[in-house]
Amino acid sequence: QSNNLTQLDPDSFRGLRMNRNGVLDISQNKLQTLPPYVFAGLYVKQLHLQSNNLTQLHPDSFKGLKLLDFGILDVSRNKLQT
Numbered sequence: 001q002s003n004n005l006t007q008l009d010p011d012s013f014r015g016l017r018m019n020r021n022g023v024l025d026i027s028q029n030k031l032q033t034l035p036p037y038v039f040a041g042l043y044v045k046q047l048h049l050q051s052n053n054l055t056q057l058h059p060d061s062f063k064g065l066k067l068l069d070f071g072i073l074d075v076s077r078n079k080l081q082t
Helices: none
Strands: 023-025 043-048 066-074
Touching: none
Parallel strands: 023 043, 043 066
Antiparallel strands: none
């Protein structure tokens, strides 16, 4: 968290293996968008994206993401618009 990330490469997490209680925390950065399929093939219990500068989400950004055991996807405190 809080690494001043401004963008993610579409392959940023490709091949990443996490245990069953995996938590990916990329909160408190400066991300404005998420590329399509950026989380594809990722199995996590929690994915934290809060407190970035996200304004919109691509329809396929979370395609292929597996949230385990009633997982948490937190995109709060962004600038998302409906």
